[in-house]
Amino acid sequence: MQGIDRFPSTLSGASWQAQAAIAGAGIVVGSYDLAAISVAFEPLRAQWHLSSAVVTTLGTATLVGMLAGSLATGVLADRFGRRKLILADFVLFVVANAASALAPNFGILSVARLLTGVAIGMDFAVVFPFVAETAPPGRRGRTMAWIMWSANFGTLAAYGLGAVFLHADPTNGWRLALGMGVLLAVPVLLLRGRLDESSAWDVARLPNLRTIARSAAGHARQGRLAVSAAATFLYQLGDQGLGLVLPLLLATVLGTSAASGAASATAVKAVTIPAATLTVLGIEWIGRRWLQVMGFAGRAVAFGALGILLIVEGHLAPVLVGALLAAGYFFGAAGPDKTTVIVPAEAAPSAVRSTNQGVSQAAGRLGGIVGVTMYGVLAAAAGPGAGLLLFAGAALIGAVVSALGMARGGATPLMAPGTPEARAPAGAAGAPNPAPGDGNGNRNRR
Numbered sequence: 001m002q003g004i005d006r007f008p009s010t011l012s013g014a015s016w017q018a019q020a021a022i023a024g025a026g027i028v029v030g031s032y033d034l035a036a037i038s039v040a041f042e043p044l045r046a047q048w049h050l051s052s053a054v055v056t057t058l059g060t061a062t063l064v065g066m067l068a069g070s071l072a073t074g075v076l077a078d079r080f081g082r083r084k085l086i087l088a089d090f091v092l093f094v095v096a097n098a099a100s101a102l103a104p105n106f107g108i109l110s111v112a113r114l115l116t117g118v119a120i121g122m123d124f125a126v127v128f129p130f131v132a133e134t135a136p137p138g139r140r141g142r143t144m145a146w147i148m149w150s151a152n153f154g155t156l157a158a159y160g161l162g163a164v165f166l167h168a169d170p171t172n173g174w175r176l177a178l179g180m181g182v183l184l185a186v187p188v189l190l191l192r193g194r195l196d197e198s199s200a201w202d203v204a205r206l207p208n209l210r211t212i213a214r215s216a217a218g219h220a221r222q223g224r225l226a227v228s229a230a231a232t233f234l235y236q237l238g239d240q241g242l243g244l245v246l247p248l249l250l251a252t253v254l255g256t257s258a259a260s261g262a263a264s265a266t267a268v269k270a271v272t273i274p275a276a277t278l279t280v281l282g283i284e285w286i287g288r289r290w291l292q293v294m295g296f297a298g299r300a301v302a303f304g305a306l307g308i309l310l311i312v313e314g315h316l317a318p319v320l321v322g323a324l325l326a327a328g329y330f331f332g333a334a335g336p337d338k339t340t341v342i343v344p345a346e347a348a349p350s351a352v353r354s355t356n357q358g359v360s361q362a363a364g365r366l367g368g369i370v371g372v373t374m375y376g377v378l379a380a381a382a383g384p385g386a387g388l389l390l391f392a393g394a395a396l397i398g399a400v401v402s403a404l405g406m407a408r409g410g411a412t413p414l415m416a417p418g419t420p421e422a423r424a425p426a427g428a429a430g431a432p433n434p435a436p437g438d439g440n441g442n443r444n445r446r
Contacts, residue, residue, distance in 0.1 A: 024147035031154035039162030040174030059244035065117020067365035074358015089122035101179035125358035128345035133200035159266035204350040227405035229363035234398035236364035238391035241371020275333035295335020296399035302328035304392035310385030
């Protein structure tokens with residue numbers, strides 16, 4: 001990690017908005033990459049003569065990497081600092097993603113996707129704690145929601161560009177789609193080299209990994225981490241599980257080409273932009289808890305209805321398929337897509353904030369692995385409708401877990417009196433909120 005410090009930090013004194021935007025740009029690029037590999041499934045199946053079950057293991061490999069990256073980076077970022085890990089993960093991303101785009105065979109592509117997943121998982125584990133400690137206390141939730149809002153454009157760009165590249169070159173267009181991720185990542189890496197370290201972490205940091213693990217275990221015993229990890233698992237089971245196969249699902253259900261499937265996925269995912277905008281505007285007013293409950297419940301109804309109709313009818317009008325998928329994505333983007341990322345980053349003091357985030361995100365990646373694997377099994381046995389019922393069931397359980405398990409207000413105290421973070425200098429990033437609160441990490445509303 002020592003070499004990372006050779007990057008000059010020249011943003012000292014820059015606005016917190018600039019710091020958060022540079023860190024958050026990596027989430028947009030990572031979201032682009034996760035969608036770009038799904039665009040490659042259909043052409044890879046034809047080009048390398050693979051079965052659907054085999055080709056979707058590329059998505060599983062990415063998620064396994066994300067799980068490992070989230071767990072390891074959460075602890076390492078609490079030990080060595082946010083800045084080192086924010087840089088290291090994007091160095092790995094650029095190298096691994098370039099290897100993915102140039103891979104000559106399925107074996108090398110699988111390894112490259114595993115490493116790309118490690119890099120993306122690292123980013124999700126460290127970026128949101130960094131932003132939570134960089135933004136003013138009253139702006140944390142909305143700032144992180146803006147980052148997740150921006151990530152939708154990464155997904156849309158991947159589906160849209162994937163459709164264009166595959167139309168231009170049905171055989172190797174997937175390489176161009178993945179290679180575009182490298183071009184997007186390089187300027188982000190250069191800008192990240194000029195980020196400042198989190199002053200809240202610098203004040204609160206613990207001396208060794210054993211102390212961090214002991215402190216994180218004590219925080220986990222409060223029970224809130226279990227709830228956030230379960231909710232993240234259930235949401236990503238459906239979201240990443242479906243997201244990684246969406247173009248393939250649409251091409252199968254609608255009987256179209258891979259390029260048309262990617263274009264249809266772009267149209268379906270477009271609804272996430274207005275949904276995410278509503279979340280950004282309403283997160284402090286509505287609260288994390290009810291956004292999450294309503295989002296899970298709406299997604300369960302939409303995906304459940306589509307799954308049943310596909311099983312009963314077999315062939316549906318494209319408009320109906322698109323409308324129900326869009327409704328499911330709308331409810332997800334309007335709630336748990338944001339809150340399952342934001343709440344864990346708010347829920348722990350800076351000394352173990354990244355560890356908390358890493359565990360929760362790792363649970364989400366495990367959910368994604370279960371989702372994409374089980375969808376492949378169920379779709380092969382009983383058709384895509386059965387896979388959609390799996391996603392609907394996970395969303396229904398998520399609604400119940402969120403309603404019963406989340407504190408009212410949907411957040412937890414950012415720090416306890418007497419902790420190192422609570423003694424951070426006034427005005428430091430991550431310093432205590434001077435405004436009166438309701439005990440749930442939210443400012444009182446008059």
